[in-house]
Amino acid sequence: MLTAIIALSLLAIAFGLLLGFAAVRYKVKSNPVVDQIDALLPQTQCGQCTYPGCRPYAEAIAKEEADINQCPPGGEATILALADLLGKDPKPLNEKNGAHAEKTVVYIDEKVCIGCTLCIQACPVDAILGAAKQMHTVIASECTGCDLCIPPCPVDCIHVIPAVEEKDKVSVKVPFAPLLFTEPNA
Amino acid sequence: MKAIIEQAKHHFHGGLSLDGHKQLSMQHAISAALIPDTLTVPLLQHIGRPATAIVKIGEQVLKGQCIACIKDDKNTVTAAMHAPSSGKVVAIEHCAIPGMLKQSVDCIMIQTDGEDRWHPEIQPIAEPFNLTRDDLKQAILEAGIVGMGGAGFPTHLKLVQEKPVETLIINAAECEPYITCDAQLIQEQAEKIIKGIQFILHALNINHCFIGIENNKPDAIQALRQAIESIEQPPTKQQCFIKIVQLPTRYPAGGEKQLIQAITGKQIPINKLPRDLGIIGHNIATTFAVANAILEGKPLIERVVTITGDNIAQPQNKWVMLGTNMQQLLDTCGYQKKSNDEVIMGGPMMGAHLDSADYPVIKTTNCVLVKTKPIQTTSLPCIRCGECARVCPANLLPQQLYWFVRSKDFDRVQDYQIFSCIECGCCDYVCPSHIPLVQFYRYAKSEIWNQEADKEKSDHARQRHEFRQLRIERKKKEDAERKAKKKAMLNKKQGIDTSAEDAKKSAIEAALKRVKSRQTEQSAVAKNTDNLTEQQQQKIAEVEQRRKNKTRQNNNE
Numbered sequence: 001m002l003t004a005i006i007a008l009s010l011l012a013i014a015f016g017l018l019l020g021f022a023a024v025r026y027k028v029k030s031n032p033v034v035d036q037i038d039a040l041l042p043q044t045q046c047g048q049c050t051y052p053g054c055r056p057y058a059e060a061i062a063k064e065e066a067d068i069n070q071c072p073p074g075g076e077a078t079i080l081a082l083a084d085l086l087g088k089d090p091k092p093l094n095e096k097n098g099a100h101a102e103k104t105v106v107y108i109d110e111k112v113c114i115g116c117t118l119c120i121q122a123c124p125v126d127a128i129l130g131a132a133k134q135m136h137t138v139i140a141s142e143c144t145g146c147d148l149c150i151p152p153c154p155v156d157c158i159h160v161i162p163a164v165e166e167k168d169k170v171s172v173k174v175p176f177a178p179l180l181f182t183e184p185n186a
Numbered sequence: 187m188k189a190i191i192e193q194a195k196h197h198f199h200g201g202l203s204l205d206g207h208k209q210l211s212m213q214h215a216i217s218a219a220l221i222p223d224t225l226t227v228p229l230l231q232h233i234g235r236p237a238t239a240i241v242k243i244g245e246q247v248l249k250g251q252c253i254a255c256i257k258d259d260k261n262t263v264t265a266a267m268h269a270p271s272s273g274k275v276v277a278i279e280h281c282a283i284p285g286m287l288k289q290s291v292d293c294i295m296i297q298t299d300g301e302d303r304w305h306p307e308i309q310p311i312a313e314p315f316n317l318t319r320d321d322l323k324q325a326i327l328e329a330g331i332v333g334m335g336g337a338g339f340p341t342h343l344k345l346v347q348e349k350p351v352e353t354l355i356i357n358a359a360e361c362e363p364y365i366t367c368d369a370q371l372i373q374e375q376a377e378k379i380i381k382g383i384q385f386i387l388h389a390l391n392i393n394h395c396f397i398g399i400e401n402n403k404p405d406a407i408q409a410l411r412q413a414i415e416s417i418e419q420p421p422t423k424q425q426c427f428i429k430i431v432q433l434p435t436r437y438p439a440g441g442e443k444q445l446i447q448a449i450t451g452k453q454i455p456i457n458k459l460p461r462d463l464g465i466i467g468h469n470i471a472t473t474f475a476v477a478n479a480i481l482e483g484k485p486l487i488e489r490v491v492t493i494t495g496d497n498i499a500q501p502q503n504k505w506v507m508l509g510t511n512m513q514q515l516l517d518t519c520g521y522q523k524k525s526n527d528e529v530i531m532g533g534p535m536m537g538a539h540l541d542s543a544d545y546p547v548i549k550t551t552n553c554v555l556v557k558t559k560p561i562q563t564t565s566l567p568c569i570r571c572g573e574c575a576r577v578c579p580a581n582l583l584p585q586q587l588y589w590f591v592r593s594k595d596f597d598r599v600q601d602y603q604i605f606s607c608i609e610c611g612c613c614d615y616v617c618p619s620h621i622p623l624v625q626f627y628r629y630a631k632s633e634i635w636n637q638e639a640d641k642e643k644s645d646h647a648r649q650r651h652e653f654r655q656l657r658i659e660r661k662k663k664e665d666a667e668r669k670a671k672k673k674a675m676l677n678k679k680q681g682i683d684t685s686a687e688d689a690k691k692s693a694i695e696a697a698l699k700r701v702k703s704r705q706t707e708q709s710a711v712a713k714n715t716d717n718l719t720e721q722q723q724q725k726i727a728e729v730e731q732r733r734k735n736k737t738r739q740n741n742n743e
Contacts, residue, residue, distance in 0.1 A: 042640065043647035053651070077637060080594060125650040144647045 033086075034062045040081045042073045045124035046146035048098045053124065061086070069093050073145070075100030103163040105143035106150065110135050112157035119149035119158060189414040190429045191407065194398070196451040198444040200577040201436040202612050204363050204535075206402060211366045211494040211501040216374055218505055219488050220518065221271050221298050225509035228283045229254050230291040231548035232338035234263030237330075239294055241275050248272045248305040250485055253294055256327070265340040265549075266330035268485040269305075270507035273298035284512070284531045284545035286538045286628075293546070296509070309483045315388060315420050319346050322389045322480070329479035330549075331486045335440070335469035336532060338550040341476065344466055345389040352464035354395035355449060356383060356473060358410075359433060359440030361400060362533025365553040367490040368470050370503045372399075372406040375474055376413035382477030383428060384420045386468060394427040397470070398445045402435045437535065438610040442467050444579050456606055471552070491547060493519045495556035497527060506547050512554050513543040521556060530555040535611040566619040574613035574623060580606045584613040584623050591630040596637065599630050607631075 037058035044054070049070040051057035060066035061082070068082040069091050076093070083090035093100060108119070108128070115133040127143040130136030140163075150158050229236040237254035247253060247269040254267035277295040282288070311317065311325060327342035335357055360368045372379060383395055399407055407430060414428050431449050433439045443454045446465055454460055460467055471489065478484045487508055494501035499520030506515060512529065530537040531551055543554070574584035582603060590598040604627055613623045718726070 038648070039645075041644070043644035043651065045647070045651050054648070076594075084597075124654065125647050126654050127650075142647075142650065144643075 031059075031062055034058050036085055037061050037082065040074075040078060040085065041071060042078060042144075044073045044144040044146045046073060046144070046148060048072050050097070067091075067094065070097045072098035072100050073103075104145040104147075104160045105140050105163045106138050106145070106147065107140075107159050107161045108136050108138055109157040109159060110137065112155050114155055114157075116154060118152035118154065122149045122152050124148060187414050187417055187419055187426065187428065189411040190427070191411060192429065192431055194431050194433045194448045196448050197434070197436075198439075198441075198447045198579050199581050200579045200612060201438060201444070202577055202615060203435065204437050204615075206435070207364045207494070208366050208369070208402065210364070211492050211503055212370060214500075214502050216370055216490055216503045216505055219507050220510075221300055221302055222507065222510045222514055223298060224276070224511075225270050225273070225296040225298060225507060226281060226293045226511065226546040227253065227267050227270065227296065227509040228281065228291050228293045228546060228548060229267060230283060230289070231267070231508070231550065232263075232265050232332040232340055234265075234340065236291050237264050237267050239278055239292065241294065243275055243278060245275045246273075247275060247296060248303050250308045250487060251305040252328070252330075252485070253296075260327065261343065263340060263343065265332045265342075266328060266485070267294070268330055268487050269296060270487040270509050271296070271298045272301050272303040282545065283548060284538060284540055284551065307483075308485075311480050311483060314385060314480045315422055319389050319391060322385065326389075326476055326479060329475070329485040331472060331475045331479060332549050333469055334471035334475065334489060334549060334552065336536070336550050336552060338548075341468070341472055344461075344468065345386065347390070347461060347466070349461060350464060351390045351392055351461065351466050353450065353466070354383075354387060354390060354392060355446060355460075355465060355467045356395060356397040356470050357440055357442070357445055357467055358397050358399040358403075358406070358470040359445055360403070361435075361437045361440040362535055362537075362553075363437075364494050364555050365492050365533050366494075367492045367503050367552050369403045369406045371471060371474060371490050372403075373409045376406075376409040377417060378477040378481070379470060379474050380410070380413045380417050380428065381481065382473030382475070384417075384426055385476055385480050386473060387426055388420065388422060390466060393424040394429070396449050397428065397430045398433055398439070398449050399430060400435045400439055401432045407432065437612070438579055438608070441579060441608050441610060443608070456603055486549060489547075489549065489551070491515070491551055492553040492555075494553065495530075496558045497522050497524050498556055506551075508549060509546045511543075512540075512545050512547060512551075515547065515554060516543055516556065524558065526559045527556050528559045530557060535615070536609060565621045568619055568621060571618060573616045573618065577612040577616050579610060579612060580608055582607060587630075588621065588623055588626055591626045594633075596630060596634050600634065604630055604634075 034055070035058075038055050041054040041058060047053065049057045049066065051060055051066065057066060057070070061068060068086065068088060069079050070093075071078050072093060079090050079093065082088070113130075113136050115130060115135060117130065117132050117136070119136060120128045120130060124146060125142055125144055127139045128136055128149060129139060143163075145160075145163060147160065150160075229239060238257040239254045241247060241253045249269060249272045251269045252266055253269050253275070256262060256264050256266060258264075273296045275294060276297045278292055279295065280290050281293040282290040283293075314322070317325070323342050323345045326345060327340075331341040332338045333341060333344075358368055358372060360366070383397075387393060387395055397410060399410070401407075410430055414430075419425055433445075433448055438444055439448060442460060446460055446463075446467065447453055450465065452463055452465070454463060475486045475489075479486070488505050489508065490503050491506045492501075492503050493515055498516065499522070502519060504515070504519075512531075516529075529540045529543045530553075531540055531545070532538060532553055532555070534555060534557060537553070537555060547554075568585060568588060570585060572585065575582070578584055580603075587599060587602050587604055587607075590596075590602065607624075607627050609624050609627065611624050614621075617623060
């Protein structure tokens with residue numbers, strides 16, 4: 001009887017220590033689900049989901065504070081991926097957040113630009129090049145098309161144009177009507 | 187050399203027996219190339235990156251002169267372009283090129299002068315078998331030769347291999363209906379083709395090769411046999427063996443993986459290339475181009491094109507200069523346009539359906555086919571008959587793929603190996619519900635590629651965003667630190683002043699304190715009427731009365 005108790009207690013202590021050590025040694029610093037969600041988001045940092053960037057939105061989804069259908073740049077593909085990851089039912093994009101559109105980038109009309117640097121401060125991915133009272137320009141390959149630079153511009157010299165790679169993209173016509181959110185009419 | 191002819195010992199899964207329609211265009215010998223007024227030479231006529239133009243607008247060019255070359259590393263997947271005829275470069279502009287992908291690239295427009303003068307540097311290579319393998323590769327690179335079967339992979343990249351190559355397979359199957367350009371080229375130029383094969387064998391440093399050819403081309407087989415027997419062994423150490431393998435006429439016997447399986451019995455594993463198994467495949471028209479480049483020094487500037495199909499009065503095979511307009515080509519063959527005609531580059535099964543004939547002929551154009559569009563049948567629901575899986579030469583499950591593509595489950599689509607699909611169209615052909623299956627697979631492939639590209643871009647954006655946040659944080663911290671440091675420095679510098687200031691401050695504070703305490707004292711003095719005895723109160727009242735009386739008297743007076 002006593003031996004059994006002692007043996008079991010020793011075992012419990014030993015495993016407790018082992019688990020404690022493992023918990024410290026292999027501690028996961030951030031919530032892995034957040035990273036996984038963040039990896040699926042398009043990283044435009046546009047804030048259309050009402051959160052100040054993709055990672056905050058990912059954190060909100062992980063805490064179940066936000067729904068999975070608030071990301072217009074990601075569109076259906078992102079919703080499906082998130083639904084798949086989180087084991088939820090996919091749903092159509094929330095219209096309050098905006099509509100899914102073709103990818104765009106911005107273009108600064110260099111004749112009009114006064115070099116105020118406001119757009120540089122607004123750009124979440126450092127895609128605008130320039131200095132105070134110098135002409136600014138957008139590095140098109142780095143631009144995510146978040147349009148955050150447009151409201152601060154005092155002279156409205158920033159225009160939205162279709163993304164370059166969008167033109168060269170190999171796209172095959174969808175051979176069928178999108179089935180996912182509509183009843184199949186077959 | 188001794189010719190060996192044998193039947194294929196193996197076979198591939200699935201496939202179809204189709205009506206060949208090959209006699210249509212085999213009636214006459216290959217007719218010589220015409221010189222069109224303008225030539226449109228696209229800088230991308232192959233798989234890979236466009237070549238870099240090295241001529242300027244207004245420049246005179248001679249036939250065979252290099253007009254676009256490989257600027258970067260020699261291992262880049264690209265090929266050089268040459269002027270198909272002499273003339274003047276009139277423009278370099280963005281034009282649509284024929285193909286599945288509907289791309290548009292820069293094209294060099296040449297206004298021909300009709301003289302067709304060769305560039306003086308076009309000379310045959312003397313003693314080609316004494317060349318080193320790298321020199322041979324260089325010669326083929328400079329000739330701008332690409333795979334002429336349809337895919338257009340630059341040939342020089344398939345010549346010298348890091349891994350040892352054991353087997354060379356020459357693809358002469360030409361399994362698609364209507365197309366006869368390779369068969370007729372073999373009939374007319376078999377000797378040159380065999381010489382081309384000898385050069386490729388020399389470049390690969392191996393001594394045997396198989397020519398895979400469908401058994402519906404007895405004339406071509408005969409021509410090959412005679413050529414092999416009449417040609418001497420090359421003056422190299424090794425002896426060459428060229429074996430002709432007859433394949434049953436079954437589409438798609440000319441698919442690279444299917445051909446290799448039929449000839450060697452080896453299946454190419456998923457995500458592997460034939461070269462991983464020590465096998466290299468070349469198209470038979472490519473070997474002719476190689477022979478031309480080495481024996482005569484001529485770069486790839488013209489090719490045999492089959493012009494055939496409905497409403498064409500004289501279907502035929504023609505030598506065509508690269509860059510010739512397809513419409514012009516059709517017109518010379520007596521084409522009467524009908525409203526519901528469709529122009530296809532390639533065969534009816536795998537060819538690219540073009541929206542018009544206003545495209546240039548490129549290096550991979552083996553056939554210009556005109557077909558009457560079938561009456562559009564709406565596709566019916568899948569009845570799960572499984573016929574598509576029976577005919578699939580890639581051993582896939584087309585039906586399962588179809589369902590996954592419909593539900594946009596691209597992970598599962600990839601699990602079911604969509605990238606092994608060669609888009610041969612067999613499943614389409616047999617589907618009783620007329621479902622455009624290949625269209626679905628192309629859609630899925632492009633969607634997967636686009637998603638991968640988006641993922642890469644978003645990862646990049648994330649990195650940049652995170653770095654920006656880090657930078658802003660760091661700047662804030664650094665600013666705060668700098669401020670604190672500066673203040674401390676200032677204080678240290680004006681050390682005495684500070685103490686005087688402090689004294690002043692404390693003096694003011696002390697004064698303020700004093701005033702405050704005095705005020706409180708004064709208010710305490712005023713409050714001495716509390717706690718008085720009765721006598722004192724009476725005395726005060728008397729005094730008050732007296733004062734009042736006195737003021738009244740004063741008022742009366």
